[in-house]
Amino acid sequence: MSEPGPSKVTAAQAEIAALAGAIERAAADLALTEEPSNFEAVLERGAPRD
């Protein structure tokens, strides 16, 4: 990987830090049963009944 310049690293790190902070706050009360693959299950369950 090429070395990004100092200003790029700062901007990237700042954006990632902001995103990580937002995700951590929003995910603070996630249930232990919550896992990423639940997403597909939610879509299947939300489909119209035939």
Add this chain to the structure above:
Amino acid sequence: MRRVTDLTLTELAAAIAARKVSAVEATQACLDRIARLDGRLHAFITVDQAGALARARALDADLASGTRRGPLHGVPLAYKDLFHVVGLPTSCGTKTAEYFRSEHESTAVARLSAAGAVTLGKLNMTELALGPFGDNPHHGNVDNPWKTGHVSGGSSSGSGAAVAAGLAFGALGSDTGGSIRLPAACCGIVGLKPTYGRVSRAGAMALSWGLDHLGPMTRTVSDCALMFELIAGHDPRDATSSHRPVPPVLAGLDAPVSGLRLALPENFYFDGVTPEVKAAVEAAARALQARGARIVPLRLPDPAGIVDACNVLARAESATIHSRVLRDRPHELGTAVRARLEIGVHVSAHDYLQAGRLRARLTREFVDEVFGEVDAILAPAIPEPPPALAAVTAGAVEEIVRRMGRFSRLTRPFNGLGLPVLALPCGLSADDRPLGLQIVGRPFDEATIFRLGYAWEQASPRRAPRD
């Protein structure tokens, strides 16, 4: 007098089946328009003139001997240059002609070909499908067919421009944050982002495994429904492909919409949009109401959480998928694309997994809350008419990236939620720039949004850009 290229996809398919038009005539008509107009539009990266005409001649011979390959027999289509098509290079909008290779042809392309389609070639796109404006430093900026020098929408910019300008009867695009719906809206055509898992992603370049959707782009809702029926359905080559059967959507397009409950969002989706855009979407709502649908003003769950989750997932996945070019040939990438990819390298595994867990919960909450109240949602697709390209691509890279985020803010939440969304023309601005409508459905309910889209289309005049 109507030219062959003025026909819709379904009209052309019927005309070929009735032997009023040959596949060669239709293909040659598209190639002639490409030769005449694409010097300005830059919609194509590769035009396969010889291959398209050879295929059209073979299809005409088939029909003469009584064999019709399928509903698209002889219809010329083109594909965003991230679908692997056997015999043609796939640049993905990069400087590298053969950036992407796949062991198998794209499943969606193969299904359309099996239905009789002719492949005209591969369509221009924003580099690596990153960016909503339609600019490309390697293959030329895709121009807006309605207003030269204006944004064509991205990243499936060539797909939008080619279909709108009559260079192809339909196209395929991909949508990770709005990349089908934004060019559809900017170019005044119809585009579908299907439910996540509905259309196989096999054989197409990935930008984000969790957010990518492939779908059709056409001039009418009927054309879009036909292409959707042909490409949707389970594919063992794509592990995320749903096993759910695909109901017929084309046959039910003209079913009444009376009794359907349509949400008009009270928050976020009209914030900061221009008065013309707001008025146009409200007019579409009134037109559907006049046909018996019930409009329900509704406060939707705040999209900020799902957009944050999407940003983490998209950045981490795109940086991982394209790590080789980022490591070995970063100088070949455009400045904004490189900057967006480099950010993803810094996402931690912890944040990536938390984003995935959060997405699942937010999607469940959205589906339960919203689709307990309504059958579909109406919202603008773009916050303003397509702006001048020079204005949105000027300045520092950070400012360009911020503009990208603002322009695609109305489409991105639905990639995270995985819901089906139909983008449709919604009239023109005072200076003849297209405006766009989104109709969002419950998971796997493409049939209802097609039905609503068809009803809106019947109530609004069909327009095409002048050459």
